[in-house]
Amino acid sequence: MTMIAHPQSLHFAAPLLLQSGKSIRAYDLAYETYGLLNADKSNAVLVCHALNASHHVAGVYAHDDVKIQEKSAGWWDNMIGPGKPVDTNHFFVIGVNNLGSCFGSTGPMHVNPDTQKVYGADFPVVTVEDWVNAQALLMDKLGIETLAAVMGGSLGGMQALSWTLQYPDRLRHAVVVASAPNLTAENIAFNEVARRAIVTDPDFHEGHFYQHGVIPKRGLRIARMIGHITYLSDDVMNAKFGRQLKQSLALESSKSAVNDNSDANFDANADAYSYSTQEVEFQIESYLRHQGDKFAEYFDANTYLLITRALDYFDPARKFSGNLTKALELAKAKFLLISFTTDWRFSPSRSRELVKALLDNNRDVSYAEIDAPHGHDAFLLDDHRYTSLIRSYFDSILSEIRSKVTMKAAA
Amino acid sequence: MTMIAHPQSLHFAAPLLLQSGKSIRAYDLAYETYGLLNADKSNAVLVCHALNASHHVAGVYAHDDVKIQEKSAGWWDNMIGPGKPVDTNHFFVIGVNNLGSCFGSTGPMHVNPDTQKVYGADFPVVTVEDWVNAQALLMDKLGIETLAAVMGGSLGGMQALSWTLQYPDRLRHAVVVASAPNLTAENIAFNEVARRAIVTDPDFHEGHFYQHGVIPKRGLRIARMIGHITYLSDDVMNAKFGRQLKQSLALESSKSAVNDNSDANFDANADAYSYSTQEVEFQIESYLRHQGDKFAEYFDANTYLLITRALDYFDPARKFSGNLTKALELAKAKFLLISFTTDWRFSPSRSRELVKALLDNNRDVSYAEIDAPHGHDAFLLDDHRYTSLIRSYFDSILSEIRSKVTMKAAA
Numbered sequence: 001m002t003m004i005a006h007p008q009s010l011h012f013a014a015p016l017l018l019q020s021g022k023s024i025r026a027y028d029l030a031y032e033t034y035g036l037l038n039a040d041k042s043n044a045v046l047v048c049h050a051l052n053a054s055h056h057v058a059g060v061y062a063h064d065d066v067k068i069q070e071k072s073a074g075w076w077d078n079m080i081g082p083g084k085p086v087d088t089n090h091f092f093v094i095g096v097n098n099l100g101s102c103f104g105s106t107g108p109m110h111v112n113p114d115t116q117k118v119y120g121a122d123f124p125v126v127t128v129e130d131w132v133n134a135q136a137l138l139m140d141k142l143g144i145e146t147l148a149a150v151m152g153g154s155l156g157g158m159q160a161l162s163w164t165l166q167y168p169d170r171l172r173h174a175v176v177v178a179s180a181p182n183l184t185a186e187n188i189a190f191n192e193v194a195r196r197a198i199v200t201d202p203d204f205h206e207g208h209f210y211q212h213g214v215i216p217k218r219g220l221r222i223a224r225m226i227g228h229i230t231y232l233s234d235d236v237m238n239a240k241f242g243r244q245l246k247q248s249l250a251l252e253s254s255k256s257a258v259n260d261n262s263d264a265n266f267d268a269n270a271d272a273y274s275y276s277t278q279e280v281e282f283q284i285e286s287y288l289r290h291q292g293d294k295f296a297e298y299f300d301a302n303t304y305l306l307i308t309r310a311l312d313y314f315d316p317a318r319k320f321s322g323n324l325t326k327a328l329e330l331a332k333a334k335f336l337l338i339s340f341t342t343d344w345r346f347s348p349s350r351s352r353e354l355v356k357a358l359l360d361n362n363r364d365v366s367y368a369e370i371d372a373p374h375g376h377d378a379f380l381l382d383d384h385r386y387t388s389l390i391r392s393y394f395d396s397i398l399s400e401i402r403s404k405v406t407m408k409a410a411a
Numbered sequence: 412m413t414m415i416a417h418p419q420s421l422h423f424a425a426p427l428l429l430q431s432g433k434s435i436r437a438y439d440l441a442y443e444t445y446g447l448l449n450a451d452k453s454n455a456v457l458v459c460h461a462l463n464a465s466h467h468v469a470g471v472y473a474h475d476d477v478k479i480q481e482k483s484a485g486w487w488d489n490m491i492g493p494g495k496p497v498d499t500n501h502f503f504v505i506g507v508n509n510l511g512s513c514f515g516s517t518g519p520m521h522v523n524p525d526t527q528k529v530y531g532a533d534f535p536v537v538t539v540e541d542w543v544n545a546q547a548l549l550m551d552k553l554g555i556e557t558l559a560a561v562m563g564g565s566l567g568g569m570q571a572l573s574w575t576l577q578y579p580d581r582l583r584h585a586v587v588v589a590s591a592p593n594l595t596a597e598n599i600a601f602n603e604v605a606r607r608a609i610v611t612d613p614d615f616h617e618g619h620f621y622q623h624g625v626i627p628k629r630g631l632r633i634a635r636m637i638g639h640i641t642y643l644s645d646d647v648m649n650a651k652f653g654r655q656l657k658q659s660l661a662l663e664s665s666k667s668a669v670n671d672n673s674d675a676n677f678d679a680n681a682d683a684y685s686y687s688t689q690e691v692e693f694q695i696e697s698y699l700r701h702q703g704d705k706f707a708e709y710f711d712a713n714t715y716l717l718i719t720r721a722l723d724y725f726d727p728a729r730k731f732s733g734n735l736t737k738a739l740e741l742a743k744a745k746f747l748l749i750s751f752t753t754d755w756r757f758s759p760s761r762s763r764e765l766v767k768a769l770l771d772n773n774r775d776v777s778y779a780e781i782d783a784p785h786g787h788d789a790f791l792l793d794d795h796r797y798t799s800l801i802r803s804y805f806d807s808i809l810s811e812i813r814s815k816v817t818m819k820a821a822a
Contacts, residue, residue, distance in 0.1 A: 243596065
């Protein structure tokens with residue numbers, strides 16, 4: 001049964017002081033909820049999103065008048081819903097759009113109440129910590145004091161981790177998937193190239209392109225293409241695209257359509273390079289260009305800068321001179337960490353750093369390294385070992401909740 | 412003792428038929444030679460260059476009026492010269508600039524004799540095979556029938572490999588360093604993003620930017636930044652730059668300069684993020700921007716497109732339905748292959764594919780996988796295990812040459 005999602009929004013009139021020292025005077029947070037909050041409000045699960053996602057975590061919209069990428073099912077719809085690993089028949093799940101995003105919460109496309117102008121590049125830099133603070137204020141408004149769990153993949157996992165340090169008493173479990181305690185130099189490097197592509201696009205206009213009626217699409221396309229390369233593993237790219245020519249695939253499908261047996265002739269044509277530096281020659285080029293084009297249609301350039309910077313800046317060990325064990329001392333939650341063997345963006349070794357630092361602090365931590373071929377993207381894909389692990393973990397959270405209710409009833 | 416290099420050039424009046432079916436009517440090849448050709452012309456070594464290098468392989472120029480990046484020592488000066496691993500006291504070494512380059516040989520910046528206009532984007536697509544054909548014609552003019560060795564790293568290694576297939580009787584040894592039998596989908600993907608950055612730069616003008624008096628520097632910068640990320644290993648990037656702030660390094664050096672002891676104060680400042688999406692925050696960003704800026708000053712955009720495409724297209728197994736063993740049947744040379752453990756651009760597994768295919772054909776092949784931390788860049792750096800291996804191999808080539816001379820003298 002398809003679950004219908006209802007986007008909602010809440011206004012926050014009090015200013016939010018940011019890590020940078022600046023503040024946002026007033027703001028809205030877009031969010032969605034799935035399932036029902038139980039009587040003692042102990043079954044709430046907050047799901048944090050990664051780079052280009054939103055509060056639309058699960059289900060589909062009943063109407064169609066929403067942004068392109070939101071027309072489809074929520075970005076973690078395979079994981080969250082009735083009967084799914086995070087079962088909304090039992091859990092009350094909240095998806096929230098982060099500040100600075102372009103999907104509903106206050107961001108660079110909105111009007112700055114102080115100047116009555118669109119923020120653009122003047123939107124203040126937001127950090128993972130700022131997002132978590134805003135999420136906590138949303139929980140206040142929803143009347144949720146303690147979350148059963150906070151979960152997320154990639155940048156979303158960083159938020160789940162940060163919850164355990166900023167609000168150690170407000171969550172019982174953190175589910176951190178395909179994430180890291182901070183970015184490596186290489187991660188930052190990829191972000192920086194993407195940002196330079198956007199910022200040096202003549203249509204960027206110092207981040208105030210809205211007034212000029214243009215969008216720095218060239219830069220956004222490049223940024224997205226770079227991103228896509230780092231989301232996939234070398235192996236899966238070879239398996240999916242290899243060195244196949246665009247031409248050759250087109251011919252193969254026309255061949256099968258007409259059920260032609262003259263394979264030799266067809267192959268000879270299909271194998272011919274077109275010898276061009278600018279036309280699409282290989283399948284992988286076609287795929288990347290398509291991804292870039294799609295992204296440039298719906299994603300905001302200033303949001304891209306903000307979100308990649310939030311990734312760069314996240315580093316809880318920083319104020320402890322890089323000592324992650326010291327940094328995680330504050331955490332009280334129980335942890336489930338998951339990584340994927342072929343993820344070279346947030347490699348298993350980065351998750352293992354977290355596991356070690358948590359164990360150093362005698363924290364309750366479960367860790368699984370899943371041998372999946374899909375690279376970083378694996379956290380969004382279906383893999384039985386992965387989804388059944390999440391299911392088991394949430395089943396155990398549910399048992400905890402029920403035993404507490406039983407104990408209360410008995411008392 | 413510093414070796415002085417003398418750039419030379421030869422004109423070729425006969426058209427060169429290219430793999431694409433097009434041809435170049437007339438062209439020049441820039442080259443340099445080091446050492447002396449022996450009496451029976453058996454000590455010649457051809458060195459093929461990679462993406463952004465040239466015929467200036469070793470030594471320095473006596474004068475200064477040459478392009479920025481050619482002011483310095485040749486790109487393989489640590490490897491080639493008097494007393495060096497490829498010892499020019501014994502070998503006659505030839506460096507040649509490939510067609511389509513921007514460093515002296517005929518390329519997109521030159522005038523098309525057919526139209527009397529600058530080629531620009533109309534310069535025909537050249538392949539590794541085309542380059543090897545042109546190199547063979549240069550060898551003809553230099554009176555060299557058989558090369559003692561052809562050597563190269565990365566794209567240069569592909570040329571050395573192609574020599575063994577196109578002119579199996581004209582070389583005795585192929586030294587193929589940090590190379591591959593073809594590019595993977597991921598390799599092509601990185602090339603494609605770099606090309607898109609250049610082609611979509613408004614200053615590219617469909618490749619005819621010369622007439623507009625502009626250079627697509629934005630695109631070139633992005634291309635070079637992407638390149639640099641893939642040349643380095645994650646580990647070496649972390650060791651070199653880590654998450655260090657630009658600010659912090661500047662302060663550290665000022666600190667040591669004034670010999671100030673108030674470390675605490677300095678560190679507090681040095682550790683402060685500036686919270687900007689566009690300013691340089693991390694050292695790695697500063698490094699990449701600098702590399703991009705430098706590159707955009709001296710490298711031609713059309714050349715970048717041509718050379719990355721030559722990389723994409725190279726695939727000797729292609730006409731044998733991907734059967735590399737079959738493809739290498741033609742090779743007669745003895746091989747030295749070298750790869751570096753942390754090279755993720757041309758990983759050791761790609762070199763091992765070549766080793767296997769050569770062994771399948773009972774070819775004489777030596778292979779070394781060197782545990783170096785520097786990624787793909789390692790092939791240009793000093794590593795004793797690497798340089799001493801090259802030295803030993805060339806010593807053995809020298810013994811071969813000498814024993815042949817002795818045999819001839821005895822006969």
